[in-house]
Amino acid sequence: MSAARPEQKSQDLREAMFAIGRAARVVARALALAPTATKNAALRAMAAHLRQDSAVILKANAADAEAAQAAGLAASFIDRLRLTDERIEAMARGLEDIAELPDPVGAVLSEWTRPNGLNIARVRVPIGVIGIIYESRPNVTADAGGLCLKSGNAAILRTGSDAFRSASAIHACLVAGLKAAGLPEDSIQLIPTTDRAAVGHLLSGLDGAVDVIVPRGGRSLVERVQSDARVPVFAHLEGICHTYVDKAADPVMAKDIVVNAKMRRTGVCGATECLLVDRAAPSELLAGLVTALLDAGCEVRGDEAARAVDARVKPAATNDFGKEFLDSIIALKTVEGVDGAIDHITRLGSQHTDAIITSDAATANQFLTQVDSAIVLHNASTQFADGGEFGFGAEIGIATGKLHARGPVGVEQLTSFKYVVRGSGQIRPG
Amino acid sequence: MSAARPEQKSQDLREAMFAIGRAARVVARALALAPTATKNAALRAMAAHLRQDSAVILKANAADAEAAQAAGLAASFIDRLRLTDERIEAMARGLEDIAELPDPVGAVLSEWTRPNGLNIARVRVPIGVIGIIYESRPNVTADAGGLCLKSGNAAILRTGSDAFRSASAIHACLVAGLKAAGLPEDSIQLIPTTDRAAVGHLLSGLDGAVDVIVPRGGRSLVERVQSDARVPVFAHLEGICHTYVDKAADPVMAKDIVVNAKMRRTGVCGATECLLVDRAAPSELLAGLVTALLDAGCEVRGDEAARAVDARVKPAATNDFGKEFLDSIIALKTVEGVDGAIDHITRLGSQHTDAIITSDAATANQFLTQVDSAIVLHNASTQFADGGEFGFGAEIGIATGKLHARGPVGVEQLTSFKYVVRGSGQIRPG
Numbered sequence: 001m002s003a004a005r006p007e008q009k010s011q012d013l014r015e016a017m018f019a020i021g022r023a024a025r026v027v028a029r030a031l032a033l034a035p036t037a038t039k040n041a042a043l044r045a046m047a048a049h050l051r052q053d054s055a056v057i058l059k060a061n062a063a064d065a066e067a068a069q070a071a072g073l074a075a076s077f078i079d080r081l082r083l084t085d086e087r088i089e090a091m092a093r094g095l096e097d098i099a100e101l102p103d104p105v106g107a108v109l110s111e112w113t114r115p116n117g118l119n120i121a122r123v124r125v126p127i128g129v130i131g132i133i134y135e136s137r138p139n140v141t142a143d144a145g146g147l148c149l150k151s152g153n154a155a156i157l158r159t160g161s162d163a164f165r166s167a168s169a170i171h172a173c174l175v176a177g178l179k180a181a182g183l184p185e186d187s188i189q190l191i192p193t194t195d196r197a198a199v200g201h202l203l204s205g206l207d208g209a210v211d212v213i214v215p216r217g218g219r220s221l222v223e224r225v226q227s228d229a230r231v232p233v234f235a236h237l238e239g240i241c242h243t244y245v246d247k248a249a250d251p252v253m254a255k256d257i258v259v260n261a262k263m264r265r266t267g268v269c270g271a272t273e274c275l276l277v278d279r280a281a282p283s284e285l286l287a288g289l290v291t292a293l294l295d296a297g298c299e300v301r302g303d304e305a306a307r308a309v310d311a312r313v314k315p316a317a318t319n320d321f322g323k324e325f326l327d328s329i330i331a332l333k334t335v336e337g338v339d340g341a342i343d344h345i346t347r348l349g350s351q352h353t354d355a356i357i358t359s360d361a362a363t364a365n366q367f368l369t370q371v372d373s374a375i376v377l378h379n380a381s382t383q384f385a386d387g388g389e390f391g392f393g394a395e396i397g398i399a400t401g402k403l404h405a406r407g408p409v410g411v412e413q414l415t416s417f418k419y420v421v422r423g424s425g426q427i428r429p430g
Numbered sequence: 431m432s433a434a435r436p437e438q439k440s441q442d443l444r445e446a447m448f449a450i451g452r453a454a455r456v457v458a459r460a461l462a463l464a465p466t467a468t469k470n471a472a473l474r475a476m477a478a479h480l481r482q483d484s485a486v487i488l489k490a491n492a493a494d495a496e497a498a499q500a501a502g503l504a505a506s507f508i509d510r511l512r513l514t515d516e517r518i519e520a521m522a523r524g525l526e527d528i529a530e531l532p533d534p535v536g537a538v539l540s541e542w543t544r545p546n547g548l549n550i551a552r553v554r555v556p557i558g559v560i561g562i563i564y565e566s567r568p569n570v571t572a573d574a575g576g577l578c579l580k581s582g583n584a585a586i587l588r589t590g591s592d593a594f595r596s597a598s599a600i601h602a603c604l605v606a607g608l609k610a611a612g613l614p615e616d617s618i619q620l621i622p623t624t625d626r627a628a629v630g631h632l633l634s635g636l637d638g639a640v641d642v643i644v645p646r647g648g649r650s651l652v653e654r655v656q657s658d659a660r661v662p663v664f665a666h667l668e669g670i671c672h673t674y675v676d677k678a679a680d681p682v683m684a685k686d687i688v689v690n691a692k693m694r695r696t697g698v699c700g701a702t703e704c705l706l707v708d709r710a711a712p713s714e715l716l717a718g719l720v721t722a723l724l725d726a727g728c729e730v731r732g733d734e735a736a737r738a739v740d741a742r743v744k745p746a747a748t749n750d751f752g753k754e755f756l757d758s759i760i761a762l763k764t765v766e767g768v769d770g771a772i773d774h775i776t777r778l779g780s781q782h783t784d785a786i787i788t789s790d791a792a793t794a795n796q797f798l799t800q801v802d803s804a805i806v807l808h809n810a811s812t813q814f815a816d817g818g819e820f821g822f823g824a825e826i827g828i829a830t831g832k833l834h835a836r837g838p839v840g841v842e843q844l845t846s847f848k849y850v851v852r853g854s855g856q857i858r859p860g
Contacts, residue, residue: 029776029802032802033799033800112821114819114820114821118810118814118819120820120821125802125832127832127833128832211832211833212833232662232833250855253855256855256857257855257856257857260857260858261857264857264858264860346459364852368850368852369463370463372459372462372555372848373848374848374849375848375849375851376848376849376850376851377851377852377853378850378851378852378853379852379853379854379855379856380548380851380852380853380854380855380856380857381856381857381858383857383858384548384851384856384858389544389548389858390544390550390849391542391544391550402555402557402558402641402846403557403641403642403662403833403834403846404833404834406846406847406848406849407848407849416832416833416836417836418802418803418804418805418806418836418837419804419805419806419820419836419837420798420806420808421805421806421807421808421810421814422794422798422807422808422809422810423807423808423809423810423814424809424810425680425683425686425687425809425810426687426809426810426811426814427686427687427690427691427694427810427811427813428690428694428811428813428814428819430694
């Protein structure tokens with residue numbers, strides 16, 4: 001058999017991708033009008049299919065994991081890829097949790113009546129078609145598909161090629177759930193190829209078919225998506241989160257929060273990467289924070305003042321500030337009060353999540369007002385930067401852009417709105 | 431004297447544009463924190479300077495108008511360009527009206543407390559830096575500058591070159607008002623050149639300095655901005671608005687609304703361009719609508735059914751449907767009830783503003799739900815598609831995109847938000 005000529009293959013892929021876009025656009029109209037009960041029935045049926053077909057999913061996943069091992073991929077990568085019965089159960093429960101969330105579609109956001117009697121309501125509607133580009137975590141297939149469905153959007157999923165078999169097996173369960181509830185199969189499409197050129201087509205927006213792209217993955221993926229996408233992107237590139245401990249901080253609270261903010265989970269985007277301490281704070285405060293971090297197993301890279309309180313503190317390089325370690329490492333700097341902290345965060349932060357620890361309300365308010373990040377906290381851990389902790393339910397990611405979605409992106413953030421105006425014959429004079 | 435080499439000139443422009451971007455980014459921080467009273471004082475001082483310097487503005491405008499006439503530009507173009515004492519007074523009053531609007535910045539959009547005691551508030555903040563690209567209407571300089579200031583954003587204005595002298599004279603008054611209130615002069619910058627390459631730089635986002643671009647002008651301007659901008663755009667390309675008259679419409683109400691929707695002002699984006707009439711409606715209803723439109727001086731381009739009721743109806747060409755006439759012309763089509771109307775609007779509308787006239791509540795609801803436009807109206811004129819009519823005060827335009835701003839874009843739509851989280855020492859378990 002002769003292989004297809006490369007240009008023919010490229011043309012075929014292009015056609016296939018545009019067909020996916022057109023199909024998504026068509027089903028988006030139906031999904032926007034789908035009743036809440038139908039969407040929830042589909043989500044619950046998907047969960048049931050995941051449980052029922054867990055052996056099939058695990059087998060597909062084992063093939064992915066073997067291929068990844070044979071290719072010499074890192075153990076941490078293979079761990080993210082690997083599914084277990086517990087992980088499949090967590091995916092199923094995740095879908096059932098999404099079914100429990102209130103339906104955002106049709107919610108009246110505000111309503112008012114004009115002097116001429118026109119009644120104006122701002123009503124939530126789905127955005128339309130969401131493209132999700134992710135890496136090797138197979139559970140994103142179910143999470144993203146479920147969130148898009150609940151918010152009435154059509155989803156086009158692009159999995160990392162190393163997880164293609166796993167994602168396909170999970171996707172089959174989602175499609176079975178859609179069918180069981182009488183919803184169109186194309187409501188959640190998985191791009192059926194590992195050809196990397198498909199990503200470029202998706203990022204182009206498929207001739208206007210895709211309304212927004214959500215990348216889920218590491219920095220290089222997000223960078224590529226942000227740089228190449230011709231449609232809006234909901235994403236954060238980095239979570240360079242700061243915790244600033246003011247001279248008026250309660251020392252015990254500060255210690256508890258700082259250790260939690262850094263060490264609870266070091267690999268999440270809400271982990272504190274840089275500790276800023278007020279130069280005017282008592283030296284015991286600084287020493288207590290440093291000791292607590294070191295005792296918790298954290299490497300501390302500090303400036304002169306930090307190194308003076310504990311010899312175990314390593315000297316910080318200039319580029320340790322503004323760095324996302326995603327590890328048990330923290331950069332530590334003494335700053336000139338809250339002004340110095342705000343200035344540091346403005347220059348080196350990533351507008352994701354930043355916290356102040358202080359008992360002084362005026363200082364706290366200055367920080368909360370002047371730090372220009374999606375989430376600012378007073379006397380709490382940056383690890384709360386999470387849609388679940390905000391009460392949003394599941395989230396598809398955290399956005400640091402300022403347009404449309406900012407902070408945790410849950411089902412509400414995957415919607416738009418329309419103005420519904422009800423009159424009784426009003427015409428406009430003049 | 432020798433002219434600068436072209437590549438040197440191009441390099442100088444690039445440097446100048448990036449310097450404008452950096453300056454905007456710097457003042458944006460100060461503007462975000464500017465007190466309401468300071469912003470309002472600046473707006474009122476700008477109005478006073480416009481009145482005081484009206485002779486200077488009129489002189490600059492006369493030079494623009496003369497040059498436009500000498501260049502043989504159309505009379506309608508010169509009319510839009512031309513300023514009068516009344517038009518300057520309207521600009522000044524417009525700025526005073528913006529001063530009267532509530533300050534959107536700092537408004538708490540929602541607030542809730544989590545079971546762990548964390549208090550979360552969603553608080554409005556400015557977006558940052560807004561680029562506005564417009565044509566020959568000099569008043570946009572004041573309107574856009576004022577709206578950006580009130581919403582706490584830095585503005586970068588790019589006027590059409592034919593109105594450059596007028597825009598510069600108006601801009602000088604805005605700067606004088608900023609200075610009088612102690613706000614940085616760079617809060618509202620006018621690109622100080624008519625070099626067209628400056629637009630390309632602005633559309634690039636000036637190395638991340640520009641957060642959003644708002645084009646104000648005709649289709650070709652909006653098309654260029656939408657196609658070339660590397661930052662988000664708030665815009666509508668076309669206002670192809672429909673009014674659907676259902677069989678259950680009150681004939682008098684339908685006639686009044688249809689004539690108003692088409693003829694009140696034919697040049698605005700909310701003008702109805704296409705009338706859809708239910709095939710099941712009594713023939714007197716259709717005849718009444720056609721006669722009323724013709725009597726009001728409107729050219730009617732209709733299908734067979736419309737031509738059957740009045741010989742003055744011209745045959746509609748296929749491309750008359752989905753066309754933005756912006757003139758005393760309407761396309762008329764009979765459709766199969768509300769389903770036919772929704773189908774027509776879905777295929778040929780521009781997701782701007784569409785209306786249904788009916789006394790049947792269920793039919794109205796179907797239309798309001800299923801038509802996927804920024805504004806949908808029941809028993810009211812499409813000419814209400816306007817921020818002022820919505821109670822938003824002045825608007826910078828109408829957006830048909832679904833992300834962030836949709837419908838009229840006023841001061842609230844020029845803001846983003848942040849989450850302010852207040853705790854008492856909460857750390858995240860698990």
